[in-house]
Amino acid sequence: MSILSLPESGTMAAFGLHEVLNDAGKGHGARPLEARLTARREQAFNSSTGLRVTPQQDLGAERADVVIVCDIHLDQSDSPEGRWAEEIIWVRSHLDSGALVCSTCSGAVLLAEAGLLDGAEAASHWTMADLFRDRYPSVTFRPERILCDSGHGGQIVTTGGASSWQDLALYLIGRFCGAEEAARVARLFLLGDRGYGQLPFASMARPRQHSDxxxxxxxxxxxxxxxxxxxxxxxxxxxxxxxxxxxxxxxxxxxxxxxxxxxxxxxxxxxxxxxxxxxxxxxxxxxxxxxxxxxxxxxxxxxxxxxxxxxxxxxxxxxxxx
Incomplete structure (x- = not known):
């Protein structure tokens, strides 16, 4: 799996996805996942939040089965036009080769700019509604969705909201490692619906060992x-x-x-x-x-x-x- 981070991206999704996905499959017989931070160049850069990101590979690395485009922070005055040309080519080539292409939060803007969401539904951060309406009128923007099948026969998945990377992580673990492993990771990292506290994630405590x-x-x-x-x-x-x-x-x-x-x-x-x-x-x-x-x-x-x-x-x- 390749987690694509841009200078315009934050670090919450990139770092969170990297840690959670790389934990999947450990010690439970499920298929282990390997997620690597990817960027245009394999050189450290400052994220949009000012934290330093050190990519593990560049766009020339071995082709991945799954590509995840992280959030993109754009001011209202910023235009996507002409941006991310190399990344767009890279994402398109993965889609053409059969990879699953995903985005978290406003990362869907890159997919829309690439024309990959035309005629399909897409989730993204609600603040992107005006941009999608004005610049990508052929995309059906779904700000209320957390996880959205965005076309190409299920090959594209978009998510909405800053913390939606968590839902994407669980979806990918469930898809490639199984439901039991997704549930384990959800309990371990306390992912999912946090509005109800920790109780929905709690399993039956293992009874103590005894000799009766x-x-x-x-x-x-x-x-x-x-x-x-x-x-x-x-x-x-x-x-x-x-x-x-x-x-x-x-x-x-x-x-x-x-x-x-x-x-x-x-x-x-x-x-x-x-x-x-x-x-x-x-x-x-x-x-x-x-x-x-x-x-x-x-x-x-x-x-x-x-x-x-x-x-x-x-x-x-x-x-x-x-």
């Missing part, structure tokens, strides 16, 4: 039977212990009360289904063990911090990007 053979046997049974009606009662029956004894030993061994453990397993499975399946929310609730849709929604929101619908809306593209 009875509790271990019940845990092993729950892996495939968490949706069983009256699961706690079934756990007690399988354990052969009095209910109070099992609850005490289960809590001591795992750190969870039995009902909390069952709920955590069910909600984790529901999250995976919401990310990767089209089933109705009521159907997902029933499949993980909750026949009452209202109770399922309330429990999900209490444990995850958002409703099932909100969770699906925010995380759905990760599962589809494989």
């Amino acid at each position: 053979a009875v509790v271990s046997r019940v845990q092993a049974w729950l892996v495939d039977n968490y949706a069983t009606p009256n699961a706690v009662t079934a756990m007690v029956e399988r354990s052969g212990l009095p209910e109070r004894t099992l609850k005490r030993r289960f809590k001591a061994a795992t750190g969870y009360a039995p009902v909390e453990y069952v709920q955590a397993l069910r909600i984790e499975e529901a999250k995976q289904m919401l990310e990767t399946e089209d089933s109705a929310i009521e159907e997902i609730g029933a499949e993980v063990g909750y026949s009452d849709p209202t109770f399922f929604r309330k429990l999900f929101r209490r444990r995850v911090g958002v409703t099932p619908a909100q969770y699906r809306q925010r995380n759905r593209f990760r599962g589809l990007a494989q």
